[in-house]
Amino acid sequence: MSERKDWPLWEVFLRSKQGLDHKHCGSLHAPDGQLALQLARDVYTRRQEGVSIWVVRADQIIASDPAEKAAFFDPMQDKIYRHPTFYELPDEVNHL
Amino acid sequence: MSVSDPPPAQASAVCATHVPTLLRYADGSLVLSQRLAACCGHGPALEEDIALANIALDLLGQARLLFAHAGALEDQGRDEDALAFWRVESEFHNPVLCELPNGDFAQTCLRAFFYVAWQAELWAGLTHSVDRTLAAVAQKSAKETRYHCEHLAAWVVRLGDGTPESQRRQQRALDYLYPYANELFCDDDTDRAAAAAQLGPLPSTLEAAWRARIARVIGEATLALPAPVPFYSTGRQGRHSECFSYVLAEMQALARAHPGATW
Numbered sequence: 001m002s003e004r005k006d007w008p009l010w011e012v013f014l015r016s017k018q019g020l021d022h023k024h025c026g027s028l029h030a031p032d033g034q035l036a037l038q039l040a041r042d043v044y045t046r047r048q049e050g051v052s053i054w055v056v057r058a059d060q061i062i063a064s065d066p067a068e069k070a071a072f073f074d075p076m077q078d079k080i081y082r083h084p085t086f087y088e089l090p091d092e093v094n095h096l
Numbered sequence: 097m098s099v100s101d102p103p104p105a106q107a108s109a110v111c112a113t114h115v116p117t118l119l120r121y122a123d124g125s126l127v128l129s130q131r132l133a134a135c136c137g138h139g140p141a142l143e144e145d146i147a148l149a150n151i152a153l154d155l156l157g158q159a160r161l162l163f164a165h166a167g168a169l170e171d172q173g174r175d176e177d178a179l180a181f182w183r184v185e186s187e188f189h190n191p192v193l194c195e196l197p198n199g200d201f202a203q204t205c206l207r208a209f210f211y212v213a214w215q216a217e218l219w220a221g222l223t224h225s226v227d228r229t230l231a232a233v234a235q236k237s238a239k240e241t242r243y244h245c246e247h248l249a250a251w252v253v254r255l256g257d258g259t260p261e262s263q264r265r266q267q268r269a270l271d272y273l274y275p276y277a278n279e280l281f282c283d284d285d286t287d288r289a290a291a292a293a294q295l296g297p298l299p300s301t302l303e304a305a306w307r308a309r310i311a312r313v314i315g316e317a318t319l320a321l322p323a324p325v326p327f328y329s330t331g332r333q334g335r336h337s338e339c340f341s342y343v344l345a346e347m348q349a350l351a352r353a354h355p356g357a358t359w
Contacts (some may be wrong), residue, residue, distance in 0.1 A: 029141060038246070038247050039143040041243075042143070042146050042150050
């Protein structure tokens with residue numbers, strides 16, 4: 001009997017409409033990429049949620065460390081000058 | 097244009113073979129759907145459990161459309177529920193392939209693959225049917241079937257070209273199921289009448305494409321195609337295997353215990 005191994009974990013990204021971004025919608029287990037894509041279709045698009053799917057092996061994602069959150073993100077808290085809120089905008093500019 | 101109004105000259109010929117032909121297609125979808133639905137909650141993984149249930153639901157949807165159409169043409173007051181739940185064994189016309197036990201996952205996948213691969217050829221042939229409702233059902237179903245084929249073939253290839261144990265099981269399933277495919281291509285009088293009326297393709301004309309597709313997938317799965325045997329099951333004529341009555345009993349018990357019940 002061959003060694004039993006769990007299927008690897010895959011993260012699933014869906015694009016709900018043409019022109020929108022792919023958004024993370026969940027994860028699943030699958031033995032390989034092709035089946036991960038098929039199973040993502042079966043698990044996450046049963047109600048027409050998507051027009052495009054990406055699957056990525058979870059262990060291929062380099063993620064930031066939650067324990068380092070303070071060092072990583074807090075320094076930006078007091079730098080409001082990085083937000084473009086100090087400019088007078090002409091009326092014609094509606095969407096910046 | 098309604099298919100219930102064929103040209104008068106053909107009317108009697110079309111009617112005699114029309115409903116039986118629709119029931120053959122519908123029963124295959126229904127019985128395979130019932131078999132696959134029994135896997136719900138028993139899949140090898142949660143994800144695959146959902147995948148098989150999705151396929152079962154697609155097949156049930158095909159059966160419902162075909163039953164509703166057959167019931168309307170027949171005009172005897174039988175709706176889709178009456179056709180599914182109130183006929184007895186000999187009145188079902190699915191090929192025996194659809195009613196065989198699920199067996200292990202290798203057998204479950206290969207049996208379903210055999211049938212949906214046949215459906216792929218059938219739907220293509222039915223797009224030219226003079227029955228425009230049937231052609232529309234075929235066109236809708238063809239998209240579903242294309243995915244079913246892809247998903248099930250993916251498993252057959254992985255199990256065949258997998259571990260020694262998975263290969264042994266997939267080969268065993270192939271040896272067991274292959275003779276039951278013969279029935280799918282065996283023309284009888286109903287088929288010939290349906291083909292003559294341009295309702296649907298003659299089963300024997302679907303054989304070459306089916307065998308080519310199966311040979312391709314079996315080759316990719318590194319399995320050995322069994323030698324052909326002159327065995328012909330007869331489910332399409334209403335003579336079924338011994339396991340079929342159990343399938344029907346389970347499927348029909350609720351409807352028969354509570355006639356006319358609604359959710």
